[in-house]
Amino acid sequence: MVTPILPLRIEGAHVRRKSLRLIGPVDLEIAGTGLTIVMGPNGSGKTSLLRLMHGLERADEGRLEWAVPEVEARAAQGYVFQRPTMMRRSVIDSIAYPLLLRGVSRRDAATQAQNWAERVGLGDAVARPARVLSGGERQKLALARALIRAPQILFLDEPCANLDGAATREIEALLRDVVAGGTRVIMATHDIGQARRLANEVVFLLNGHLHETGPADAFFAGPATPEAAGFLGGQIVD
Amino acid sequence: MQAAWLILTLDAELIEITLRSLQVTVTAVVISAAIGLPLGAWLAVNRFAFRRHVIAVLNALMGLPPVVVGLIVYVMLSRSGPFGVFGLLFTPTAMIIAQIIIVTPLIASIAHQVIRDLWSEYHDLLISLNTTKTQRIKTLLWDGRRALLTACLAGFGRGIGEVGAIMIVGGNIDNVTRVLTTAIALETGKGNFALALGLGFVLIGLAIAVNVLIHNLSRTERSSQW
Numbered sequence: 022m023v024t025p026i027l028p029l030r031i032e033g034a035h036v037r038r039k040s041l042r043l044i045g046p047v048d049l050e051i052a053g054t055g056l057t058i059v060m061g062p063n064g065s066g067k068t069s070l071l072r073l074m075h076g077l078e079r080a081d082e083g084r085l086e087w088a089v090p091e092v093e094a095r096a097a098q099g100y101v102f103q104r105p106t107m108m109r110r111s112v113i114d115s116i117a118y119p120l121l122l123r124g125v126s127r128r129d130a131a132t133q134a135q136n137w138a139e140r141v142g143l144g145d146a147v148a149r150p151a152r153v154l155s156g157g158e159r160q161k162l163a164l165a166r167a168l169i170r171a172p173q174i175l176f177l178d179e180p181c182a183n184l185d186g187a188a189t190r191e192i193e194a195l196l197r198d199v200v201a202g203g204t205r206v207i208m209a210t211h212d213i214g215q216a217r218r219l220a221n222e223v224v225f226l227l228n229g230h231l232h233e234t235g236p237a238d239a240f241f242a243g244p245a246t247p248e249a250a251g252f253l254g255g256q257i258v259d
Numbered sequence: 260m261q262a263a264w265l266i267l268t269l270d271a272e273l274i275e276i277t278l279r280s281l282q283v284t285v286t287a288v289v290i291s292a293a294i295g296l297p298l299g300a301w302l303a304v305n306r307f308a309f310r311r312h313v314i315a316v317l318n319a320l321m322g323l324p325p326v327v328v329g330l331i332v333y334v335m336l337s338r339s340g341p342f343g344v345f346g347l348l349f350t351p352t353a354m355i356i357a358q359i360i361i362v363t364p365l366i367a368s369i370a371h372q373v374i375r376d377l378w379s380e381y382h383d384l385l386i387s388l389n390t391t392k393t394q395r396i397k398t399l400l401w402d403g404r405r406a407l408l409t410a411c412l413a414g415f416g417r418g419i420g421e422v423g424a425i426m427i428v429g430g431n432i433d434n435v436t437r438v439l440t441t442a443i444a445l446e447t448g449k450g451n452f453a454l455a456l457g458l459g460f461v462l463i464g465l466a467i468a469v470n471v472l473i474h475n476l477s478r479t480e481r482s483s484q485w
Binding site: 075096108 | 380381383384386387388389390394398402403405
């Protein structure tokens with residue numbers, strides 16, 4: 022029986038680097054299922070919010086609380102970086118790596134990694150060095166590497182930035198499968214089209230402040246704040 | 260001519276000296292790597308008080324004068340020294356100890372630089388995957404293995420060409436502690452330059468052969484993208 026790590030409650034959280042405020046105050050609750058899009062212009066704090074939720078950044082003020090102790094919650098999360106780190110290993114070894122950390126035998130880890138490689142469309146590339154993959158293939162590898170741990174919640178930081186249409190389509194299809202499988206997905210993007218295609222819920226950030234949050238349909242139909250409306254209308258907001 | 264004749268006829272004494280050189284240096288490098296690689300990796304991933312000073316000292320130890328190392332090891336291993344009871348002075352073991360002291364800072368320092376760069380690349384991923392410190396060090400050592408091999412080869416190069424320390428602690432005793440470098444020093448002292456030069460070529464050939472062998476075994480060039 023897997024203990025649910027959600028809901029995640031963030032209350033009055035600030036993240037600062039030296040004297041610079043990256044985000045805050047942020048009050049947010051992540052619960053239920055589906056895909057939440059964190060959107061906002063460049064520099065609005067999307068990455069910082071994702072890193073805060075995942076524990077890569079510490080809140081200088083406020084608090085962040087999972088339904089279970091943080092150590093347990095961390096083990097049930099996955100994170101895909103905007104520029105995924107490619108290990109100096111083959112594709113299959115890179116995907117299997119998180120399982121080896123958990124003490125899974127090499128044979129079982131390789132079998133599961135092969136399955137995931139095929140699922141993300143890297144079945145023919147398993148023996149290649151991870152570092153020679155294209156941008157789209159790297160994102161697929163990073164997704165497989167995150168998903169092989171069967172996370173309850175998956176964070177994605179602009180996974181389709183700089184990808185062509187075909188690669189973006191493949192990643193989005195994969196994400197729909199992942200969400201249908203019950204994984205909670207939190208994804209940062211400033212691509213409004215992608216947000217419309219994928220989001221069940223939207224978190225809109227501007228200058229590190231959480232401006233608006235709510236169901237995607239309502240947000241896109243009529244944003245509550247003029248800044249969000251301006252952003253959706255293609256204006257430069259800051 | 261004399262040197263060429265010794266090499267071509269696989270002179271027994273030359274072979275013995277060459278094998279002893281290899282035995283002493285390879286043993287010292289293996290032990291130094293076992294100490295220096297994890298030490299370098301540990302320094303790269305841990306933060307503690309005076310860390311920068313420790314790294315500065317480690318880097319400075321790369322330039323440790325071999326003669327001084329030899330002198331210190333001599334004092335420690337001599338009959339009146341703290342380790343005199345072991346009777347190690349003027350044995351290959353004493354030469355290995357001296358080489359370990361010379362080679363370890365070199366391997367550790369290069370390993371630290373290699374792992375530091377790799378750590379900055381892997382940092383977020385390894386933190387995200389909830390790795391323990393031991394898992395991080397193991398991962399970084401494994402993924403950095405090709406660059407770390409170069410560190411070991413640099414250590415081998417330093418060890419195989421070393422003469423000052425092993426001359427002092429080994430004594431250059433025929434059939435016991437004579438190695439290529441001490442033999443070259445001896446023959447040069449005797450004015451036997453041709454033989455000394457021949458031994459020098461053997462030494463250079465040995466260093467190149469070991470490097471080529473290791474690079475081929477680890478497929479460093481063919482797998483540069485890894």
